Amino acid sequence: MEFMPTPYYQLLGIAVTLAGVGMAAAYLYYRKKPKGCLNPEKFIEFKLVKKTQLSPNTARFRFALPTPTSVLGLPVGHHMYPSGRMSHHFREMREGDYLPVMGPKGSFKYKPGQVRAFGMLAGGFGINPMFALIRAILENPKDKTNLHLIYACVSLEEMSLKPPTAWNGGTGFITKEMIQTHCPAPAPDIQILRCGPPAMNKAMEAHLNALGYTSDMQFEF
Known part of the structure; x- marks a missing residue:
């Protein structure tokens, strides 16, 4: 909102x-x-x-x-x-x-600088809590948290937040390789957030577990 x-x-x-x-x-x-x-x-x-x-x-x-x-x-x-x-x-x-x-x-608690970096895996309407967090961090000049977002949607037309130019990035389902490339590696001072349809959330949890992210490094909205 x-x-x-x-x-x-x-x-x-x-x-x-x-x-x-x-x-x-x-x-x-x-x-x-x-x-x-x-x-x-x-x-x-x-x-x-x-x-x-x-x-x-x-x-x-x-x-x-x-x-x-x-x-x-x-x-x-x-x-x-x-x-x-x-x-x-x-x-x-x-x-x-x-x-x-x-x-x-909701149970998510946010304090500026609570982690070094957030990785965000969003699908469809799941962009909303990610956008809220991104906005709060960017509006606070004292918050130096790094942000990494992968946003998946059925089509560009369905996206709540559209790219400013023609899309020439990745397509298809979010894979383990995409997460490895675009999200921070497993570490005690990072957290991976996920929000999307149930099937996507389940698949992302499996990917993250396979990549070595512990439960403390993950949060599902």
């Missing part, structure tokens, strides 16, 4: 892969952190103010925060979820509808 102020309200943008089963959000760094409007124990309703279809399976949804001064209050790497089936909610929603959401949820 991204926060986009307007003269009348702040908008909360969500890039959602409709076939996905999770929802994560980008994190906006504040020098002063006012209390967020989310509640981890009950659902809070947000109004859909803009829906943009990006591809047959992907759309961007922007929700208004309750007041012009409200902040979402979603920590890096945490997520929130709607009541009921998410894909059904988003397929049926129209501008002006309200979505009940609960959060923040």
Whole structure:
């Protein structure tokens, strides 16, 4: 998610892969952190103010925060979820509808400089927590953490974050060789993060185990 102020309200943008089963959000760094409007124990309703279809399976949804001064209050790497089936909610929603959401949820904890490097394996909607972490690190000039991202998607059209120019990089499934080439090698001061469809997460775990990454070096959103 991204926060986009307007003269009348702040908008909360969500890039959602409709076939996905999770929802994560980008994190906006504040020098002063006012209390967020989310509640981890009950659902809070947000109004859909803009829906943009990006591809047959992907759309961007922007929700208004309750007041012009409200902040979402979603920590890096945490997520929130709607009541009921998410894909059904988003397929049926129209501008002006309200979505009940609960959060923040998640066990990922981030502190600047907690590791020397993050390797990131993202598939489809799984780019969201990676983007949140990347943004938080890049917006903090004191955080020198190195970042290595492999992002896989069915097609360029389905990507939430598209390359600025024509793609001439790798294609196909993420392999052990790709991980060896583009991610930091196993070490106590690195961590490999993964987020994607269940089958991808299972395959990535097998690759990482085979390459010598211990459980302490891995985290799945």
